[in-house]
Amino acid sequence: MSESKKIEYIPAKPSKREQHVGIYARVSTNSAEQLQSLTAQVSHLTRVAAANKKWLLVDVYMDIASSKTGSSRKEFSRMLQDCQSHDLEIIFTKSISRFGRDTVEILDALQQLKLLGVRVIFEQEELDTANIDSSLMISIVESIAQAENESRSDNIKWGIKQCAASGTSKLYNRKCYGYTNASDGSLIIEKSEEKIVKMIFDLYLQGKSVIGIVSELERLGIKSPTGKDKWCKRTIDVMLGNEKYTGNVRLLDMGT
Numbered sequence: 001m002s003e004s005k006k007i008e009y010i011p012a013k014p015s016k017r018e019q020h021v022g023i024y025a026r027v028s029t030n031s032a033e034q035l036q037s038l039t040a041q042v043s044h045l046t047r048v049a050a051a052n053k054k055w056l057l058v059d060v061y062m063d064i065a066s067s068k069t070g071s072s073r074k075e076f077s078r079m080l081q082d083c084q085s086h087d088l089e090i091i092f093t094k095s096i097s098r099f100g101r102d103t104v105e106i107l108d109a110l111q112q113l114k115l116l117g118v119r120v121i122f123e124q125e126e127l128d129t130a131n132i133d134s135s136l137m138i139s140i141v142e143s144i145a146q147a148e149n150e151s152r153s154d155n156i157k158w159g160i161k162q163c164a165a166s167g168t169s170k171l172y173n174r175k176c177y178g179y180t181n182a183s184d185g186s187l188i189i190e191k192s193e194e195k196i197v198k199m200i201f202d203l204y205l206q207g208k209s210v211i212g213i214v215s216e217l218e219r220l221g222i223k224s225p226t227g228k229d230k231w232c233k234r235t236i237d238v239m240l241g242n243e244k245y246t247g248n249v250r251l252l253d254m255g256t
Contacts, residue, residue: 021055022079024093026063038062041094048123049092058088080109083118095124096141106141176244177225177235187244196222200239210236 025041027034042060049057059082061075082088091113093099099122100106110129113120119130129137173185178197180190196217203213214231217224224231239245 019055019089020058020087021049021090021092022058022082022088023049023060024063024076024079024091024099025061026073026076026098028064030064034064038064041098045092045094045123055090058082076109080112083113083116086116088118091118091120093120093122096122096127103142107138110137110141176242177239179244197239197245200236201245204240210240 023042023045025038025045027038027041042062046057046060049055059079061079063073063075079088079091083091096106099120100109110120114129119128121128125140127137127140132140173181173187175181175187178190178193179187182188200213200217203216204210208216210233213236214233217231218229221229222231223229225235
């Protein structure tokens, strides 16, 4: 009977994670809701990165920054420095809107990263800069930015309409010359300006032109709403066309 052969078990070597990846996440305010969003962004992107056996997660960069120009983004700057130091090969982020605050900033950063040989992957849009040429990327970023701006504008208009329809809009109580705000925010007549407002409308009904009204106010030494000796023609034009002086407020056309 032949001698039994000895079998040696050689375990498979785990695949080497070679591509150094950085995660970038951003929110625009430090409200509780936004901070939860930031946590969710990082948690999700970390899981996705860990599932890719070719990726080695090097660092996570998180900014809480306003969308206003000039707002500090220290982590974004640190990420770019790490790219310049060749510590990163891939930047993984949720979406184009989270990566940058405006089209110009996004395109400028992508150009810098391209020159450094760093890929940027936008999960939501399923875009990878390694697979898209510059001209197409510019078109994509611009079209997405435009769509997001239009959506944001529609949301703002919808919110204004809902507040107007429910009577809760603060725009109803925006004061103008001749009015002030009561303690509850509602409009009440400002006694010191009441006679001047009535005089302006009386002069207009008597046939005085806007320039004539301005001249009369200045002749009488009546200060303008901003406390100046000279009245602006535009101020009188706006007053004569303001429906608040008839006891009404018109915010917008609810049919649009």
